[in-house]
Each structure stands twice: as C-alpha cells, then as structure tokens.
Amino acid sequence: xxxxxxxxxxxxxxxxxxxxxxxxxxxxxxxxxxxxxxxxxxxxxxxxxxxxxxxxxxxxxxxxxxxxxxxxxxxxxxxxxxxxxxxxxxxxxxxxxxxxxxxxxxxxxxxxxxxxxxxxxxxxxxxxxxxxxxxxxxxxxxxxxxxxxxxxxxxxxxxxxxxxxxxxxxxxxxxxxxxxxxxxxxxxxxxxxxxxxxxxxxxxxxxxxxxxxxxxxxxxxxxxxxxxxxxxxxxxxxxxxxxxxxxxxxxxx
Numbered sequence: 001x002x003x004x005x006x007x008x009x010x011x012x013x014x015x016x017x018x019x020x021x022x023x024x025x026x027x028x029x030x031x032x033x034x035x036x037x038x039x040x041x042x043x044x045x046x047x048x049x050x051x052x053x054x055x056x057x058x059x060x061x062x063x064x065x066x067x068x069x070x071x072x073x074x075x076x077x078x079x080x081x082x083x084x085x086x087x088x089x090x091x092x093x094x095x096x097x098x099x100x101x102x103x104x105x106x107x108x109x110x111x112x113x114x115x116x117x118x119x120x121x122x123x124x125x126x127x128x129x130x131x132x133x134x135x136x137x138x139x140x141x142x143x144x145x146x147x148x149x150x151x152x153x154x155x156x157x158x159x160x161x162x163x164x165x166x167x168x169x170x171x172x173x174x175x176x177x178x179x180x181x182x183x184x185x186x187x188x189x190x191x192x193x194x195x196x197x198x199x200x201x202x203x204x205x206x207x208x209x210x211x212x213x214x215x216x217x218x219x220x221x222x223x224x225x226x227x228x229x230x231x232x233x234x235x236x237x238x239x240x241x242x243x244x245x246x247x248x249x250x251x252x253x
Contacts, residue, residue, distance in 0.1 A: 008039050012192055027040035066118035072195070082194065086229065095178060096178050108138075
C-alpha cells in the first residue's frame with residue numbers, strides 16, 4: 001500500500017455551479033503536473049468546510065476573501081495565485097415586477113434573501129447601510145444557493161436579495177429577465193484566492209510554475225476553460241495581506 005500523502009483540494013462553497021466539474025478536472029491536472037495524489041472534496045456549506053479546515057483536512061483551497069484571512073493568519077496558509085480578471089462583487093436585486101425601484105425605497109423590516117457567503121453578505125450590508133438599514137432592521141431569509149435567492153424573490157417570500165455577480169451572470173436568460181438589479185458593488189480588489197497549507201509547501205514552487213504555464217499549452221487551456229478562467233496571476237504574501245487588510249477595513253465600517 002502506498003504511503004504517499006493524499007492532499008485534499010477544496011473550493012469555497014459559493015463557487016458557481018456551472019464550473020463545479022472544472023474543479024475535478026483541475027484536480028486531475030494537479031496530480032499529473034505535481035506528481036502527487038490529490039482528492040477534490042467539495043462542501044455544501046461554509047460551516048462544514050470550515051470544520052474540515054479546523055481539522056487540518058484541507059491542503060489546497062480556492063478560498064473566498066473572508067476565509068482567506070483566517071487561513072493565512074490562523075492556519076499559516078500561503079497565497080499561491082488568483083484568477084485573472086475575476087473579482088467578487090455583490091449585486092442587490094429585486095423581482096422585475098417589484099415596486100422597489102431604488103435602495104431608498106427599502107424600509108425597516110424588508111425581507112432579505114441571502115446565502116451564508118460571508119464576503120458577499122458583508123459587502124451587501126455595507127451598501128444597505130447607505131440607506132440606514134443594518135442587520136437589526138432587515139428580516140433575513142437564509143437559503144443554500146443563489147438560485148434559491150432568486151426563487152425567493154420570484155415567489156415573493158423576500159423583497160431583496162444579495163447575489164455574487166458571477167453567479168447572477170450565469171443564470172438562464174429566463175431567470176435574469178425576472179430579476180432587476182438595483183445596485184452592484186465596484187470594489188475591484190476583493191476576490192477568491194488559491195491558498196496552500198503548510199503540508200503542501202514543498203510543492204508550492206512547482207505549483208506556481210505549473211499554474212503560470214497553463215495558458216501556454218492545450219491541456220492547461222482546456223482546464224482553464226472548464227473553470228471559466230483566463231489564467232492565474234501569481235501572488236506574494238504581501239498581495240494577500242493587502243486584501244485581508246481591505247476586508248478588515250470593510251468589517252470595521
């Protein structure tokens with residue numbers, strides 16, 4: 001029986017469903033290019049993924065910005081790369097037929113549909129604070145996915161919803177026609193990051209090189225296409241610290 005370690009790859013649960021299969025393809029690519037054994041484990045929610053992190057069962061993670069801070073500061077993960085041209089932006093939307101035309105039309109007690117995605121909820125609440133709404137003055141309707149956020153709006157069980165913009169963009173044309181965005185964030189510097197655990201540190205140089213070369217060969221390009229990425233931008237630790245500081249600033253507002 002092989003004594004080689006099996007590394008675990010996972011992805012933030014807010015990743016768009018259309019590209020889930022791409023992460024299994026990426027895992028196969030990872031094993032071939034690093035000559036390691038790796039297993040892709042996707043979690044249904046943030047809490048179960050965080051428990052796996054607490055139990056030291058995660059070695060490589062495409063993490064949302066909120067969790068990246070915890071992974072770097074508490075678990076000594078190392079920043080590897082971020083996807084080129086991808087940022088985490090929040091869209092606040094209503095049903096197309098809603099009488100709500102602007103954020104200013106929202107009143108205390110408004111029903112807010114959202115997932116448990118921490119960075120999108122943080123950004124969304126900051127935008128609502130501009131019209132004097134906060135966690136105490138909205139009624140949360142927490143669901144498991146952005147598709148269910150849309151359904152809550154269309155069924156009238158929520159007045160407004162928070163969406164990750166990339167997820168919103170991937171809805172079918174029929175769903176998009178039934179939603180009306182009120183506002184979306186334009187922060188630009190907050191996004192998911194690929195992070196490696198201390199167990200994987202011996203392979204980090206090889207991983208960085210392989211990621212950088214992905215656009216330069218057909219197999220790598222095919223994997224990137226399955227993920228919906230143009231390529232990877234390699235990161236230094238100070239790049240991650242800048243983003244973590246920005247998240248801390250937003251949380252303090």
